[in-house]
Amino acid sequence: MEILIKNCIFKGKEQSILIENNKIKGIGKIKGEHDYVIDAKNKAVMAGIVNTHTHLAMTLLRGIADDLPLDEWLNNHIWPYEREHLNPEFCHVGSLLGCLEMLKSGTTCFFDLYFFEESTFKAVEKSGMRGFLSQGILDFPTPEYEAGEAIRTAKKFIEKFKGKNERIKPALGPHAPHTCSSETLIAVRNLANKHNLKINIHISETRDEVKRIIEKTGMRPVEYLNEIGFLGDDVTAAHCVWLNDNEIKILKEKGVCVSHNQVSNMKLASGIAPITKMIDAGVNITLGTDGCASNNNLDMFEEMKTAALLHKVSNLDPTKMPAKKVVEMATTNAYQALDLNCGIEEGKLADLILIDLKKPHLTPMYNFNSHVVYSAKGSDVDTVIVGGEILMENREVKTLDEEEILEKAKEIVK
Amino acid sequence: MEILIKNCIFKGKEQSILIENNKIKGIGKIKGEHDYVIDAKNKAVMAGIVNTHTHLAMTLLRGIADDLPLDEWLNNHIWPYEREHLNPEFCHVGSLLGCLEMLKSGTTCFFDLYFFEESTFKAVEKSGMRGFLSQGILDFPTPEYEAGEAIRTAKKFIEKFKGKNERIKPALGPHAPHTCSSETLIAVRNLANKHNLKINIHISETRDEVKRIIEKTGMRPVEYLNEIGFLGDDVTAAHCVWLNDNEIKILKEKGVCVSHNQVSNMKLASGIAPITKMIDAGVNITLGTDGCASNNNLDMFEEMKTAALLHKVSNLDPTKMPAKKVVEMATTNAYQALDLNCGIEEGKLADLILIDLKKPHLTPMYNFNSHVVYSAKGSDVDTVIVGGEILMENREVKTLDEEEILEKAKEIVK
Numbered sequence: 001m002e003i004l005i006k007n008c009i010f011k012g013k014e015q016s017i018l019i020e021n022n023k024i025k026g027i028g029k030i031k032g033e034h035d036y037v038i039d040a041k042n043k044a045v046m047a048g049i050v051n052t053h054t055h056l057a058m059t060l061l062r063g064i065a066d067d068l069p070l071d072e073w074l075n076n077h078i079w080p081y082e083r084e085h086l087n088p089e090f091c092h093v094g095s096l097l098g099c100l101e102m103l104k105s106g107t108t109c110f111f112d113l114y115f116f117e118e119s120t121f122k123a124v125e126k127s128g129m130r131g132f133l134s135q136g137i138l139d140f141p142t143p144e145y146e147a148g149e150a151i152r153t154a155k156k157f158i159e160k161f162k163g164k165n166e167r168i169k170p171a172l173g174p175h176a177p178h179t180c181s182s183e184t185l186i187a188v189r190n191l192a193n194k195h196n197l198k199i200n201i202h203i204s205e206t207r208d209e210v211k212r213i214i215e216k217t218g219m220r221p222v223e224y225l226n227e228i229g230f231l232g233d234d235v236t237a238a239h240c241v242w243l244n245d246n247e248i249k250i251l252k253e254k255g256v257c258v259s260h261n262q263v264s265n266m267k268l269a270s271g272i273a274p275i276t277k278m279i280d281a282g283v284n285i286t287l288g289t290d291g292c293a294s295n296n297n298l299d300m301f302e303e304m305k306t307a308a309l310l311h312k313v314s315n316l317d318p319t320k321m322p323a324k325k326v327v328e329m330a331t332t333n334a335y336q337a338l339d340l341n342c343g344i345e346e347g348k349l350a351d352l353i354l355i356d357l358k359k360p361h362l363t364p365m366y367n368f369n370s371h372v373v374y375s376a377k378g379s380d381v382d383t384v385i386v387g388g389e390i391l392m393e394n395r396e397v398k399t400l401d402e403e404e405i406l407e408k409a410k411e412i413v414k
Numbered sequence: 415m416e417i418l419i420k421n422c423i424f425k426g427k428e429q430s431i432l433i434e435n436n437k438i439k440g441i442g443k444i445k446g447e448h449d450y451v452i453d454a455k456n457k458a459v460m461a462g463i464v465n466t467h468t469h470l471a472m473t474l475l476r477g478i479a480d481d482l483p484l485d486e487w488l489n490n491h492i493w494p495y496e497r498e499h500l501n502p503e504f505c506h507v508g509s510l511l512g513c514l515e516m517l518k519s520g521t522t523c524f525f526d527l528y529f530f531e532e533s534t535f536k537a538v539e540k541s542g543m544r545g546f547l548s549q550g551i552l553d554f555p556t557p558e559y560e561a562g563e564a565i566r567t568a569k570k571f572i573e574k575f576k577g578k579n580e581r582i583k584p585a586l587g588p589h590a591p592h593t594c595s596s597e598t599l600i601a602v603r604n605l606a607n608k609h610n611l612k613i614n615i616h617i618s619e620t621r622d623e624v625k626r627i628i629e630k631t632g633m634r635p636v637e638y639l640n641e642i643g644f645l646g647d648d649v650t651a652a653h654c655v656w657l658n659d660n661e662i663k664i665l666k667e668k669g670v671c672v673s674h675n676q677v678s679n680m681k682l683a684s685g686i687a688p689i690t691k692m693i694d695a696g697v698n699i700t701l702g703t704d705g706c707a708s709n710n711n712l713d714m715f716e717e718m719k720t721a722a723l724l725h726k727v728s729n730l731d732p733t734k735m736p737a738k739k740v741v742e743m744a745t746t747n748a749y750q751a752l753d754l755n756c757g758i759e760e761g762k763l764a765d766l767i768l769i770d771l772k773k774p775h776l777t778p779m780y781n782f783n784s785h786v787v788y789s790a791k792g793s794d795v796d797t798v799i800v801g802g803e804i805l806m807e808n809r810e811v812k813t814l815d816e817e818e819i820l821e822k823a824k825e826i827v828k
Contacts, residue, residue, distance in 0.1 A: 059774075060778060062775075062777075062778065062780075062789060063779065063780045063781050063784040063785055063788065063789060064780050066736070066737060066781070066784045066788065067732060067735075067736035067737060068732060068733065070732060073732070097774055097777060100774040101774035101775045104773075104774055104775075105775070263723060266723035266724065266726055267722070267723055267726060267732065267788070268726075268732050269726040269729065269730050269734075270727075271727065271730065295788065296784065296785075296788040296789045297775040297788070297789045298775065299791070302716075302719070305716070306720070306723065308681070309677060309680035309681055309720065310680065310724075310727075312680055312682075312683040313679065313680040313684075313685065313686060313724075315683065316683050317483075317683050318481060318482060318483060318484060318681065318683040319481055319482065320683075321481075322480070322481035323480060323481060358820060359518075360473075360511055360515035360819070360820065361476075361515045361518075361519070361711040361712065361713065361792075363473075363476075363511060363820050363824060364474060364476065364823055364824050364827045365477065366476075366477045366478050367477050367480070370477040370480045370710065371477055371710075374477065374480060374681070374709065374710040374711070375476060375477060375710045375711045377713070377791045377792070377793055378775075378791070379791055379793040379794075380793075402774070406772060406774065406777050409777045409778055410777060410778050413778045
């Protein structure tokens, strides 16, 4: 199958992009007959966006409780709701809704950490998206399994789905150093090494967690994780709000990727992650939305803008987090962390999006990266292609039935 | 003319809203024949949003220079560009583009401060929006007039347009206490009193400005403005980033409205305005986008979310700036400041918007205010009505030719 995207704006001028099977075959002036032609006049092409930390099925908990102290939010709202309602069907519908939302805002790949990941796998498979799915691993009882059953549940998921779909990779999701014992974390490390899996984990989201780890281990969270041999370049660490300089140094040395979730960190008032310090230290920074209960959407354009704004003001320096760097966080930095051979380049995987520039808020255009970060919204994404497959065109998702999913989502939370 | 909006979601249930001429005539179950019927199934009604500080024609400078130190941004980019390019035609096209963008993101009224406001007046008149337009007043030469000509230019504008259009009110725009002498500021105060006009002014956007005012007057900016008798409840003060407790007290005592422009303050790294302190002190807080060169769009939904997020994290308290309060800032607080008899209530002016809830990122819905602040975007606004006139329906702006304006905007900046 060959797809020609003609007249799209790339690097400041109109060009064509030829896709053959799952890869980009050519960029520039391209003639001849092709199986499918997309006329991208007034549209700009951009590499597919990666959301490196979310809890997908939580789309169904979007706005269920806001503006509350963290403990009250978790203990009185999120956890009781999850205990009562989470099941495979709920997570399947929530994941379908999440895929729909991500496609409609230009996300082509994401790293999930939640429960009943088999249900999420099936939803992602249907959507055609790329995903890293990690079964949540905690030592205490969860809506899915009893205490002590986490590693067994994760193993089962990995064995069942490893190699099943080239776009979807099972991964490991140890929740956090304060909810997993060192035995559990070491078991995760061994599984990751054995099966060559990526790991997603929460690190130092709140000050309270850090205090608890220090009380338990005498070390700060990153130091402790390093001490037990958990860290590596296969780890994507979400949040990392409360780190000291030594912890930043360790993350760099071990090649750990950080998933900066600033909208969630702001909404829950967790704090401002020292991202500019981490950048200066050479840590690989990517962006994530976190779950919809603390955001309350999956729009990576919002994440990009908020990341740029927050670190400018918190450093009182408008030169921090320039647009180009922020776009890299949402694309190339994530490709590096997840070993994805993506980008708008010949021979790379054809994961790309078209942004419709024919909008008042995108007129005029002086600089594309500035537009992406400061002016655009997820709703400006017109077309999404993953692995050479058109998943959305003219904002119509081709792989999922939008009407049906919205109805099911409303039904299931009634 | 009677318009019936049927099946719209209001206060959690489906209701109808009847508009007669420019006012809301009834809300609830409404039967009978009407001139025009809007079926608002799956749409929620919300009172029209007010942007209390912008420089509308700067839409044409959107993204012209970003990520730069403030001085370099102003002195090497914005001001030279304005000196070379600003003229009535430029400001007319920029204002048409701005109105288009505001309508497409649910803003029904705005407070402008810029140059060649006659051009803006004509654009706003065409759009059907509500606006307060203030001719920028500065002591030094501007792209529009020579030094010393500011008050004369402003007077001319006021005399020409006062009472000309019931939706558009001329206003006064003294730029700032460091760019206007006390004589100029007192002349503005006298004009405001004489003609019953609203005033828009920048106060304490940067630390440097504050320093300069203290050096010049021995007082902090708000103290100085109070001392010369400038402040009153007809003043909307933009930014107010660097205030001390006494200045906050004065703003409250004088009934000054604050236009919080946090996206611009973050992007330019001006600082974080002490908004939660001002709220506690009883100051009336509203929201503004500032000009597109420092934002880079006019989306008030983005302003609402950013305002909520920023003050939660900067206070490390997730209960600060709850969604309902933020919605009030964008609506009722602004109505109060600008003497607008608006709101979704019988007898009020029919300035309202419909939000299309049939979207993945707005499904499911537990709480409408939470959706408005945390999940929605300007692009979810489906219909805009101002003064009983339908300005946009199904995202099609009826009063402006979108295609033509986008072309003109691209043409003029070439």
